[in-house]
Amino acid sequence: MxxxxxxxxxxxxxxxxxxxxxxxxxxxxxxxxxxxxxxxxxxxxxxxxxxxxxxxxxxxxxxxxxxxxxxxxxxxxxxxxxxxxxxxxxxxxxxxxxxxxxxxxxxxxxxxxxxxxxxTPQVDIRVVVGVAISVISLVQYLGWWHSYNTAISAALRMPRYRGKAKELAVEKGLLKEGQRRKGLSREEIKNEEETVLRRIVEENLNILGGYSKPVLWDVLWFKIVFSPYYLLRYLYWYGRWVWLFTLRGQSYGTEEVVYLTRRQLGLSITQWESLEEVKRLELVDRKLWEESNWTEYKEEREEERKTALLDNSKYKKYKRYMKSTGQKRVTANS
CATH class of the missing domain: 1.10.287.110 (DnaJ domain)
Known part of the structure; x- marks a missing residue:
């Protein structure tokens, strides 16, 4: 109940x-x-x-x-x-x-x-992604131009490049040494000369690596748009590599040895191109992709590092300090 x-x-x-x-x-x-x-x-x-x-x-x-x-x-x-x-x-x-x-x-x-x-903002996610990619692309492009202009300005300050550029400008009749033009102040003549020398340096100096002249199709937007093309090109390159060098055992060409050297050193294309041409040829000639050559190269680099450390003034000062005071330090035993 x-x-x-x-x-x-x-x-x-x-x-x-x-x-x-x-x-x-x-x-x-x-x-x-x-x-x-x-x-x-x-x-x-x-x-x-x-x-x-x-x-x-x-x-x-x-x-x-x-x-x-x-x-x-x-x-x-x-x-x-x-x-x-x-x-x-x-x-x-x-x-x-x-x-x-x-x-x-x-x-x-x-x-x-x-x-x-x-x-929650009622914004299409595609718009958000598009704006983000556009901002990144713009920052990329402006940053590259800043680096390029920095490299050109640095080259103009170096006597070797500046002197060569001045010689070329005189040969082309763009500059006339020892002659002052009427109606122009000293400052205006100097600015005009700098403009001419800068153009000569840009046309003749081969700046590679991270300071190379920017190109629009290297920005993120173009990379995304043309990603199918880059993918197909990579698949073709990889298939060709396997067919020619893995299966048929052909000798490596110039492009291949550069790739193997760069990969062994862990360098990007930009980092590789920023090296001096003589240094690049030296690295390629050493065939670093072979184990014995790579071991020898690493040992040499380690020796160079130690030598540079011994020659360092701060390290020498530290050694002198340790030699003069290291024995006088109070320890727990004393």
């Missing part, structure tokens, strides 16, 4: 809660249309189509528009009609609203989904 009373109590409480939620119809203050159903606001059924929602909205908007309806509360009603239309015309928003009506007990979920959609 007691068990039956307990079950009856639980049933009554459940019915009361169900009635409470049903009376509110799952409507929450501050969400969507508030305590009024968006469907009731537009005077349509829940299974209404998108076209019928548009028709109902146009009809009610004309009826309650503040310019035509001067009755008290018409402006607030018009705003509520507009809110209901904005919610029901969007498929995702309508689905969230219908879920709230069917599951009124999940209060926190409804608040989360409602405000997440309004706080």
């Amino acid at each position: 007691k068990t039956m009373l307990n079950r009856l109590t639980v049933l009554l409480v459940s019915c009361a809660l169900s009635a409470l939620f049903s009376s509110a119809a799952g409507l929450l203050e501050g969400l969507y249309c508030g305590k009024e159903s968006c469907y009731d606001v537009l005077q349509v059924d829940k299974d209404v189509t998108a076209a019928e929602i548009r028709r109902a909205y146009r009809h009610l908007a004309l009826e309650y528009h503040p310019d035509k309806n001067k009755a008290e509360g018409s402006r607030e009603r018009f705003q509520l009609i507009s809110t209901a239309y904005e919610i029901l015309k969007d498929e995702e928003e309508r689905a969230n609203y219908d879920y709230m009506l069917e599951n009124p007990e999940q209060v926190y979920r409804h608040y989360y989904h409602y405000y997440r959609r309004r706080v």
Whole structure:
């Protein structure tokens, strides 16, 4: 008997809660249309189509528009009609609203989904990615130009390059030594000379590596757009390598030995091109991709490092300090 009373109590409480939620119809203050159903606001059924929602909205908007309806509360009603239309015309928003009506007990979920959609920027992810790539490409290009201009300016300050550029400018008749042109100040003549010498250096100095002249198709945007081409080119290169050198055992050509040397040293194309031509030829001639040559090269580099360390003035000072004071230090044993 007691068990039956307990079950009856639980049933009554459940019915009361169900009635409470049903009376509110799952409507929450501050969400969507508030305590009024968006469907009731537009005077349509829940299974209404998108076209019928548009028709109902146009009809009610004309009826309650503040310019035509001067009755008290018409402006607030018009705003509520507009809110209901904005919610029901969007498929995702309508689905969230219908879920709230069917599951009124999940209060926190409804608040989360409602405000997440309004706080989160409604921006197409493709636009975000496109803008990010464009910014990166612009920074790349401007940075390369800065490095290139730095290299040209540094070359102009070096007597060897500046003297050679001046000789070429005189030979081409771009500069006339010992003659001052009328109507130009000393500063203007100097600026004109710098412009001519800079152009000569740019035309004749082969700057490679990280300071080479920028080209537009090296930026990230072009790399992404032409990535299928780069992929096909790599597959062709790899297949050719396997066929010629792995399967047929042919001797390596100039391009191949450069690649093997660069890979063995762990250098990128830019880093490799920044080396002096004599240094590059020396490294290629040593065939560093062969194990014995590579071991010998590493031992030589280690010896060079040690020699450079011994010749370093700071290291010598440290050695002298340790020699003169190292024996006098107080230890735990003393």
